[in-house]
Amino acid sequence: MENIFYNGNFYPELLLLCDDNEWDEDFLNSQPDDFEITVEGSQLEGFFDFSVAFITENIDEERMSESENEMDQTEQVLKDNIDFERINALLPKLYYADGSKYIITKKDLLEAVQ
Numbered sequence: 001m002e003n004i005f006y007n008g009n010f011y012p013e014l015l016l017l018c019d020d021n022e023w024d025e026d027f028l029n030s031q032p033d034d035f036e037i038t039v040e041g042s043q044l045e046g047f048f049d050f051s052v053a054f055i056t057e058n059i060d061e062e063r064m065s066e067s068e069n070e071m072d073q074t075e076q077v078l079k080d081n082i083d084f085e086r087i088n089a090l091l092p093k094l095y096y097a098d099g100s101k102y103i104i105t106k107k108d109l110l111e112a113v114q
Contacts, residue, residue, distance in 0.1 A: 001014055001039070001102060001104060001108070002014075003041075003042045003044075003095050004017070004039040004040065004041060004042060004102070005039060005040040005041075005042060005097045006021075006037065006039045006040070010042070010095055012095075013112070014104065014108065014109065014111075014112035015112045015113060017039075017112075018109055018112055018113050023109060023113065024113060025110065025113050025114060028106060028109050028110050028113065029110070031106055032106075033106060034106070035105070035106040035109075036103050036104060036105045036106065037103075037104050037109075038101055038102070038103055038104075039101070039102050039104055040097045040098070040099065040100065040101060040102075041097070041098050041099075041100035041101070041102060042095040042096060042097055042098055043095065043096060043098040044093050044094070044095055045093060045094065045095075045096050046088055046091050046092070046093050047091070047092055047093065047094050048091070049088060050084055050087050050088050050091065051084055052075050052078045052079060052084070055078060056071060056074060056075060056078075059071070059074070
């Protein structure tokens with residue numbers, strides 16, 4: 001199993017989870033056969049979404065007229081001139097917990113440390 005979260009920490013592989021928790025082969029062999037842990041799955045996502053809203057949320061409303069036409073015009077200019085999909089595809093992506101749960105057994109952990 002790869003790219004998981006355990007106790008709030010991210011692990012790209014089981015061996016690193018075992019190392020971080022100091023679970024070596026001797027420790028794992030000393031655990032009962034039904035020893036298991038629950039981990040959370042993850043999903044690769046952009047670390048933020050670059051969008052019209054991302055930009056316009058930072059515009060000082062005090063600087064707009066009461067009609068707020070400036071905001072509509074600004075949003076249209078941004079939509080017409082910025083390829084947000086392309087930029088988001090190029091931005092760094094990170095693994096984020098996705099709420100899915102998985103059981104990792106003693107056998108799985110032993111295989112990782114051997």
